[in-house]
Amino acid sequence: MPNFIPQGTGYVSGPLGAGTIATNQPYVVNTDHAGDVTPFGVAVTKSGNVIAPAADGKNVYGVTLNRYYIQSWDSRDTEQWDAKDEIPVMRSGAVAVQISADVKAGDPATVGAGGVFKTAADGDTVVGQFLDDGKFNASSVSSTDFGQVSTAPVQLNLGGAYAITTPASK
Secondary structure (H helix, E strand, O other): OOOOEEOOOOOOOOOOOOOOEOOOOOOEEEEEEEOOOEEOOOEEEEEOOEEEEOOOOOOOOEEEOOOOEEOOHHHOOOOEEOOOOEEEEEEEOEEEEEEOOOEOOOOEEEEOHHHOEEEOOOOOEEOEEEOOOEOOOOOOEEEEOOEEEEEEEEEEOHHHOEEOOOOOOO
16 A cells, blocks of 8 residues: 655645535545546546546536645646546535636536536536636636646536527527
8 A cells, every 4th residue: 555645735725726625515425446647626427437537518427526645756746636546526516626718606517628617608518507706827726836727616516417508589
């Protein structure tokens, strides 16, 4: 068994680092195996008991949580889970996710390329709702020892995902 080195806030600077549980409400987290490198705070799909970053809002299984330890000093510069790691995946609850554009509190949340979240548009599958504003590469950027990631908290709604449709005008 490897010896893990406690990391404290190295991976998370403040309460909303990527993959951080965002509220104290009840939540559900499963442990699954990563098929490939998987960043913190991204949506994932599950196939054959292996998870991978989601390509879009369809078939989202959950969101990867972060870790609070490092395996070695050489691993300090990555905010990700490695292939074959057992990782925590939030299935229900509120979590800080990586965003690819500015978002507003109350916006419907969907998933874009690489499992990164954005505001849902017409035809997108909604997997949750943003709980707070988020600025891409600006004020809501979580500064860590290892770089910067833009985040915003999302209330997941995976069991009730739906597509946005614009009603026909009269």
